[in-house]
Amino acid sequence: MGRVIGLVAYHVFKESVRDKVLYNLVLFAVLMIGASYLIGQLTAGQDVKIIKDLGLAASSVFGLFIAVFIGVGLVWKEVDRRSVYNLLVKPVRRYEFIVGKFLGLALTLAVNIAVMAAALYAVLGLMTWLQPGLGKAAVEAPVMDPQLLKAFALLYVQLLVVTSVALFFSTFSGPMLSAAFTFGLYIVGHFNADLAHFDSVVKSQAAGWLGKALYYALPNLAPFDVKAAVVHGQPVSATYVALTSGYGLLYAGAMITLAVIVFSRRDFK
Template structure:
């Protein structure tokens, strides 16, 4: 595994994202947030800061999800469809390096996206703090420029890394349409995964309970990555919880990348 080759592939993915105008979504995000801040400020008192934090985190997650899925499913597929993989793999690049490099490139794109969105949200919140009278500020559950928001952004980013790994995994062996459907499917299931754990309270069939329990452990559990509610209400998120969640995400990503690279390494490029 060569860092130079991984970096070159990753940089190529990032450059492609920039030239395909992926970051235009940041403009939309900023307009959405500023527009919402103006509207919310006129309608509510005391709740405005919470709503903007909620909206900022939800939009970061949603915009990131679309980037992760729609670019993620094309990372490998486009190389195969356009046959550019032929020239690429004639260079001293291992197939595993290609898969990992592509992943790192999109991970970097998402990092820039999430970081800029976080910065925009802090700027909007700073403006709101600046124009709000003291009595309104006092009614806020958490400070406007709460550092805990960074924890929420961090976990959103790790969740997006996991979604990217899911999309990349599916794209190593299926069509983009199917990969998109499966990735979105996993995303939705991932947020309701916890329900599968206690299915025995709903059904009596032992094999079915066993199956749902197996699915619970097999499918990604994305709910823990969403800490929006405690953060906007000013409740603490423990470092242990954050570390455990990141660790879970890292293990899942590693598993998906290893499986995807394994499949890709054995494919015939007809």
């Protein structure tokens, strides 16, 4: 079972490399290096803060686009190219196919996030080397702050949730609709906390309950965002990271399970 999942995952990763998905890392590196020079001229000594903000925001955007645009095509492309028929006649179970697809994209995202984090640290290191007084000016948090890794870790788990949602839609819908649904849920996921308190703004008890139900059913993505906190050197506890990551992994697991159910019921005859 594990071997088959591993093979499917490996092929997803290989295909993303062949499709030049990792080229975005070059764009990221150019953006960071270019920005580190330009921002120094514009920001009244706030280079470090803004480079950190920019690095984390760019990682978030690039990661989101990869998760959505590759995620929505994971299953649909196989169906569209009819290669799914060849796959399913082989000893590949449907759940192995789905889980393998998810893990393949998770691997691609892990490589992306790891390289982006390394590039951000490299640019910060370069800035410190070129401007020795920079460390003293960064009063809120150290320039090479290891806390940034917590932001990257939570960003990665958030992207796994988004990938699982995209993969779920991909099992029964075309790429355009799946992308629209996934982006929609991404946006809703950032306003989710409002649903929890919906009962305080409406009179109807039923509407309040519905708000609560949606709050639990839809992904809650806002807690994954600790970018501002780590940049300002505010503490983000390991417990918080663990609890939020746990929620994300469980939610992604639930979505993958739903994807397996839908895909298992599809008739490819």
